[in-house]
Amino acid sequence: MSTAEHLETSAAVGLGTRTRRARRRPRVLGGTWWRHVLAILVILWALFPIAYVTSAAFNANQTLGSATLVPERVTLDNFRYLVEGEVPGRPGDPPTEVPYLRWYANTMIIAACTAVLTVLLGALAAYAFSRFRFKGRRLGLLALLLIQMFPQLLLVVAIYLIVLHTGAVFGFIGLNTLTGLILVYLGGVMGVNVWLMKGFFDTIPAELDESARVDGATPAQVFWGVILPLAAPVLAVIGLFSFIGVVNEFVIASVLLQEQDKFTLARGLWGFIDQKYSENWGTFSAGVLLAAPPVVILFLFLQKFIVSGLTGGAVKG
Amino acid sequence: MSTTAVRAEAPARDTLAQTALSLPSRAVAVFSGPLGLALKILLLALVNGIAVWAAIVLADAGKWPAFAVLAVTTLALDAAYLVRRALPLKFLLPGTLLMLAFQVIPIFYTVNVAFTNYSTGHILAKNEAVEGIQLNSLAPLENAKSYLMAPARDADGNLVLLLVDEATGDTFVGTREALTPIERDKVQVDELGVAGAEGYTLVTGPGLVAIDRELTAYTVPTDGAAAIRPEGLGVASELAPTLRYDAARDRFVRISDGVVFTDNDRGSFAAASGEELEPGWKTSIGFSNFSRIAKSPLVRDPFLRVFVWTFAFAFLAVLLSFVLGLLLAIALDKPGMRLQRSYRTLLVLPYAIPGFLSLLVWQGLLNDDFGVVNRVTGLDVPWLFDSNWAKVSVILVSVWLTFPYFFLISLGALQSIPAELTEAARVDGGGPWQVFRRVTLPLLLIVVAPLMIASFAFNFNNFGNIYFLTGGGPASSDQTTAGDTDILISYTYKLAFASGKGQDYGLASGVALIIFFIVATISSLAFWRTNALENIR
Numbered sequence: 001m002s003t004a005e006h007l008e009t010s011a012a013v014g015l016g017t018r019t020r021r022a023r024r025r026p027r028v029l030g031g032t033w034w035r036h037v038l039a040i041l042v043i044l045w046a047l048f049p050i051a052y053v054t055s056a057a058f059n060a061n062q063t064l065g066s067a068t069l070v071p072e073r074v075t076l077d078n079f080r081y082l083v084e085g086e087v088p089g090r091p092g093d094p095p096t097e098v099p100y101l102r103w104y105a106n107t108m109i110i111a112a113c114t115a116v117l118t119v120l121l122g123a124l125a126a127y128a129f130s131r132f133r134f135k136g137r138r139l140g141l142l143a144l145l146l147i148q149m150f151p152q153l154l155l156v157v158a159i160y161l162i163v164l165h166t167g168a169v170f171g172f173i174g175l176n177t178l179t180g181l182i183l184v185y186l187g188g189v190m191g192v193n194v195w196l197m198k199g200f201f202d203t204i205p206a207e208l209d210e211s212a213r214v215d216g217a218t219p220a221q222v223f224w225g226v227i228l229p230l231a232a233p234v235l236a237v238i239g240l241f242s243f244i245g246v247v248n249e250f251v252i253a254s255v256l257l258q259e260q261d262k263f264t265l266a267r268g269l270w271g272f273i274d275q276k277y278s279e280n281w282g283t284f285s286a287g288v289l290l291a292a293p294p295v296v297i298l299f300l301f302l303q304k305f306i307v308s309g310l311t312g313g314a315v316k317g
Numbered sequence: 318m319s320t321t322a323v324r325a326e327a328p329a330r331d332t333l334a335q336t337a338l339s340l341p342s343r344a345v346a347v348f349s350g351p352l353g354l355a356l357k358i359l360l361l362a363l364v365n366g367i368a369v370w371a372a373i374v375l376a377d378a379g380k381w382p383a384f385a386v387l388a389v390t391t392l393a394l395d396a397a398y399l400v401r402r403a404l405p406l407k408f409l410l411p412g413t414l415l416m417l418a419f420q421v422i423p424i425f426y427t428v429n430v431a432f433t434n435y436s437t438g439h440i441l442a443k444n445e446a447v448e449g450i451q452l453n454s455l456a457p458l459e460n461a462k463s464y465l466m467a468p469a470r471d472a473d474g475n476l477v478l479l480l481v482d483e484a485t486g487d488t489f490v491g492t493r494e495a496l497t498p499i500e501r502d503k504v505q506v507d508e509l510g511v512a513g514a515e516g517y518t519l520v521t522g523p524g525l526v527a528i529d530r531e532l533t534a535y536t537v538p539t540d541g542a543a544a545i546r547p548e549g550l551g552v553a554s555e556l557a558p559t560l561r562y563d564a565a566r567d568r569f570v571r572i573s574d575g576v577v578f579t580d581n582d583r584g585s586f587a588a589a590s591g592e593e594l595e596p597g598w599k600t601s602i603g604f605s606n607f608s609r610i611a612k613s614p615l616v617r618d619p620f621l622r623v624f625v626w627t628f629a630f631a632f633l634a635v636l637l638s639f640v641l642g643l644l645l646a647i648a649l650d651k652p653g654m655r656l657q658r659s660y661r662t663l664l665v666l667p668y669a670i671p672g673f674l675s676l677l678v679w680q681g682l683l684n685d686d687f688g689v690v691n692r693v694t695g696l697d698v699p700w701l702f703d704s705n706w707a708k709v710s711v712i713l714v715s716v717w718l719t720f721p722y723f724f725l726i727s728l729g730a731l732q733s734i735p736a737e738l739t740e741a742a743r744v745d746g747g748g749p750w751q752v753f754r755r756v757t758l759p760l761l762l763i764v765v766a767p768l769m770i771a772s773f774a775f776n777f778n779n780f781g782n783i784y785f786l787t788g789g790g791p792a793s794s795d796q797t798t799a800g801d802t803d804i805l806i807s808y809t810y811k812l813a814f815a816s817g818k819g820q821d822y823g824l825a826s827g828v829a830l831i832i833f834f835i836v837a838t839i840s841s842l843a844f845w846r847t848n849a850l851e852n853i854r
Contacts, residue, residue, distance in 0.1 A: 032651060032654055032655075034648070035648040035649065035651060035654060036655075036656070038644065038645065038648045039645065039648055039649060039656075039660045039664070042641070042645055042664065042720075043660065043663045043664060045717070046663065046664060046666060046667050046717065046721075047663065047666065048682075049675065049678045049679060049682055049717075050666065050670070052678075052682060052689055053678050121411050121412040121415070122412065124408045124409070124411060124412065125408060125409050125412045125413070127408050128404075128405040128406075128407075128408035128409045132404060132405040132408075134405045137405075140409075145840070146837065147416070147420055147421065147424065149833055149836045149837045149840060150420075150424050150427075150829070150833050151778055151806055151809070151829050151832050151833060151836075153778075153780055153806055153809070153810055153829075154427050154809060154810075154813065154825060154826060154829035155419075155420065155423035155424060155426075155427055156814075157423075157426075157427070157430075157813065157814075157822060158422065158423030158424075158426035158427055159419060159423050161426075162418065162419070162422065162423070169374055169375060169378050169380060169383070170371065170374065183415065183418075183419065184419050186412075186415045186419070187415045187416055187418060187419025187420045188416075188419070188420065189412045189415060189416065190412040190413060190415075190416040190420075194412070218353070219404060219408075220353070220407075221353070223408070244671060247671045247673075248671050248672050248673050248781065250673060250780075250781060250784070250785075251780070251810070266671075266673045269673075269674070269677060270673070270677065270785070273677055273680075273681070281681060284677075284681075285678075288674045288677070288678060291671065291674055292670045292671060292674055295669065295670070295671050296666070296669040296670055299665075299668075299669035300662065300665070300669060303665065303725075306725070
């Protein structure tokens, strides 16, 4: 491939010209104004929906049709409705019940439990794949990949039946229970996550394990004491992605959780906007505004790891 | 997509390693000996305790197969953790068990269903379908009587029906054995129906709910095959079957004209004329679902349309996101540029916000009646309700959601390209464009290409983007289940669960298998390119 040749030649040339690094870049790309223009234009587009949602959340005027960028009258009513769990209807109509805080709590509980357990169980498996050589290891790794490629969406019928029948005997993991949904999500622990963690564990020098083993540590102790602390960044990133994945998951959550009080945010807000679409735009926006921060903050906080994780080492080989 | 490639960051490792060197001894100190053992025993005891409790519950409910599975699993668990050997298994078991329960078994189930006719009208087992057909075939006799009816219990607590002939006013007690006349003045009738009878207690209120099923199946035989059956809670009428089931030869015969309905091997009793009896049952039909996709115009045409659009959607969404992300990365890859960090944070926001929220918001903004987009731009575009515009919207919103991902990756990759390489190319006389095309881009693609393929595979099955934004709509002109923006996965979802045209779970599972093979092919391509499989050390 020509790409590879390019790489080699340019790398070779690169070695010879080290001393000229300080050379200035050509003028055409040197100006910065176009960089600012492009960035600002795209940012405007990127922030457009966010700005409107923010404005609508504080706007006294509920409806979608009259939403303006600058609220006519600023109010916290929309947030109050969500906290109280009831949106007043139009005059004469009954109020709409919105157990928003419940949805919020459900989502956070499910996402947090799933994320923590995913990291834990995934790391256990990744450790086995990274540190032990056993029969069926290669096959096992391939099987994990293949299984993940099956469209999960279609499994929902079988999953529903399993949870239904289990729940008939053990109510606490049946339909309409958070525990049941968490268990189902944990069924997806073994997969890409394990691959990623295994990849990271592989980069942790085996000498560390060995020195610990010499000190008398068992494999379990090496796992808890050496591998896990060293892998903290990748564990954090996988936990975050698992958290985001669960927050975004809609189909399984809506099939297994059918009572309004058990909804997740995705199911709840979807139903809310579906019912009274343009009428409750303001309250919906407030709901969006409250729902986004946990994930956004987590994301920005871990951004450094994500970027280095996505690109690190790739060019270096 | 987001979980595609998280790799080690090499530089951080060295310092971490030093800290870690002191960790083992500490870990050993804390977890070695009695404490570690105690923890292990405690955990195992807990698992066994739960298992024993669950076993008792299962035995109590008479679920013996489940009981057996539980017992075997628990024993296997104990064996795995108590025996010194099989070390890897100890680490793999927890995740694997969950995977078996909620992924592998459902996959086997779904694959199995792909070779059946499981769909609306073919849900029951055969014997249930036979019962259903018999029940459906009941029709009022020519001069059938109808009765006011009330369920009641006799002195012994048996369920009976108190019946009053609507035409004559004759009163009866109906049991499962026979219809017996009783004296008229023993039965009280008011404007609501039968109000009571001497020697019988009416079933009322919550009691009615409890006997609902029993009542539906209750028959009072009258003459030959005819019987009185309750219709609801207050009336009953005399019905006779129009079909006779011949169990020995497994066929139905229509009593009026003698037409014979035989098992057609596709889950229905059918006459020679092709007429089928409802309901059918679930049965294996081999590769029929797949041959329908290949041959039947009703299935093939929408499938092909959706198939092409799925590729177009995934390809365009990834390509445009990459181009925009790369442009931005190039723009912001300038050391010492002002506001660089702020720009970066703001640009990443669409990616950081949970996708379902953004999609629902976009759905509102693009609404053509009240939508903000039309009002702000002064346009009057049917963003979500015109076939072509809806496709444009879907792609635009997907780009909005995804470009920050490629921006982040491209920026990271650009910064990791050694400056020597581009410098050298320039010294050799390359213009900026040439340097970019021949040095920067190829290097960048080494990093980004696998992620693009992964992103493509992700978008290929990006149910949320379609479902939350357009719901697959607008409805297609060919009046099929597949809307104009449906991709394979949302089409499959509609086939299986959500279409107004009946559900075809068998066909949906077939399509799911096809999707699986496509995604597996794309992914193995990606892995082949990156040689990841070679690296399983």
